[in-house]
Amino acid sequence: MVMKHHPPEFKADAVALYESRPEATIRSVAADLGVNPETLRRVRAAGASRPRGRRAEAPAEPPMPLEAENAALRKKVRELEEEREILRKAAKYFAGETRW
Secondary structure, X not given: OOOOOOOHHHHHHHHHHHHHOOOOOHXXXXXXXXXXXXXXXXXXXXXXXXXOOOOOOOXXXXXXXXXXXXXXXXXXXXXXXXXXXXHHXXXXXXXXXXXX
């Protein structure tokens, strides 16, 4: 059997996932993550935590107010709909061009 070495961040996240889901069992969380249930149990018992001295990575952008976020999402939807329509027209054009 191959021993897997997981970074401390993964271990801490695995324990946090287990603790955030009260209905979940150690076995089910371990199966979801692809780790041995006993490993998760030992890490939890040891009190794994994030490495000290490192800061959590800050989000790339500050959270946007809901109205601004909705406006940005609506704009993105319009752009994607335009792109889809252009692709549909191109597909129709090229499909008609290939007929003999």
